[in-house]
Amino acid sequence: MTFELHPRLARDTLPVASLGLSELLLMNDARFPWCILVPRRAGLREWHHLPATEQTRLMAEIEQVSEVLEALPGITKLNVGALGNLVPQLHIHVLGRHPDDAAWPGPVWGAGSPEPYAPGAAEGLMNRLRRSVDTSR
Amino acid sequence: MTFELHPRLARDTLPVASLGLSELLLMNDARFPWCILVPRRAGLREWHHLPATEQTRLMAEIEQVSEVLEALPGITKLNVGALGNLVPQLHIHVLGRHPDDAAWPGPVWGAGSPEPYAPGAAEGLMNRLRRSVDTSR
Numbered sequence: 538m539t540f541e542l543h544p545r546l547a548r549d550t551l552p553v554a555s556l557g558l559s560e561l562l563l564m565n566d567a568r569f570p571w572c573i574l575v576p577r578r579a580g581l582r583e584w585h586h587l588p589a590t591e592q593t594r595l596m597a598e599i600e601q602v603s604e605v606l607e608a609l610p611g612i613t614k615l616n617v618g619a620l621g622n623l624v625p626q627l628h629i630h631v632l633g634r635h636p637d638d639a640a641w642p643g644p645v646w647g648a649g650s651p652e653p654y655a656p657g658a659a660e661g662l663m664n665r666l667r668r669s670v671d672t673s674r
Numbered sequence: 675m676t677f678e679l680h681p682r683l684a685r686d687t688l689p690v691a692s693l694g695l696s697e698l699l700l701m702n703d704a705r706f707p708w709c710i711l712v713p714r715r716a717g718l719r720e721w722h723h724l725p726a727t728e729q730t731r732l733m734a735e736i737e738q739v740s741e742v743l744e745a746l747p748g749i750t751k752l753n754v755g756a757l758g759n760l761v762p763q764l765h766i767h768v769l770g771r772h773p774d775d776a777a778w779p780g781p782v783w784g785a786g787s788p789e790p791y792a793p794g795a796a797e798g799l800m801n802r803l804r805r806s807v808d809t810s811r
Binding site: 582583584585589592593596597599600603604607614615616617618619620621622623625634641642643644646647 | 719720721722726729730733734736737740741744751752753754755756757758759760762771778779780781783784
């Protein structure tokens with residue numbers, strides 16, 4: 538069984554980079570700086586089913602993304618979550634929040650409707666992420 | 675600065691055990707088997723601000739709790755999340771979901787009102803957790 542990105546994740550996101558373990562995606566929702574990490578492991582559903590070394594690697598990738606997001610203007614809190622109720626393929630949400638955002642203080646999942654980025658509007662954040670993450674395998 | 679459990683977490687949960695890094699709590703909400711891990715680190719707000727060794731330790735504690743929850747009858751998916759929009763003290767939610775639960779497939783945060791356990795009704799799950807987690811420091 539080879540890894541293939543779940544079609545719903547592919548549809549809802551913009552591809553940013555391939556990290557050592559995970560695909561880094563940006564949710565196509567301009568309301569929040571919202572990244573998703575998807576470990577390239579076929580059939581994986583739960584975080585703790587990763588072997589310990591890959592749990593650590595995933596955590597390191599979350600940290601790299603977190604550092605970019607927490608440095609964005611206005612961001613006061615990060616949210617990190619692995620839910621998978623709709624898309625069972627393991628994927629970790631890492632996103633920045635601020636007290637004026639569209640869902641504060643509630644969770645972003647299920648809150649309103651995504652607002653896709655205007656053409657080119659995601660490039661700045663995507664390039665910032667690409668400059669900061671480690672893409673070595 | 676010494677660690678002190680945030681009063682809202684203290685109010686909303688039942689204490690289960692002290693693990694190597696974290697306090698393990700059970701949300702007093704019988705709708706979901708819902709644990710919370712709170713690293714005993716004063717002033718800590720974000721997961722990735724933990725040093726790498728403690729990130730790994732926290733992940734191991736999440737794994738121990740996850741293994742108990744995923745073995746409960748009917749549980750088909752775990753949700754793991756660090757939000758902290760209301761309670762900034764770092765705390766990790768680890769909970770079991772099933773397709774007939776009160777919030778499926780939405781997130782549990784902000785969904786309806788907690789239903790406190792009847793007297794004694796949480797003991798079975800709390801004892802199961804206590805038997806399975808590592809409380810050595």
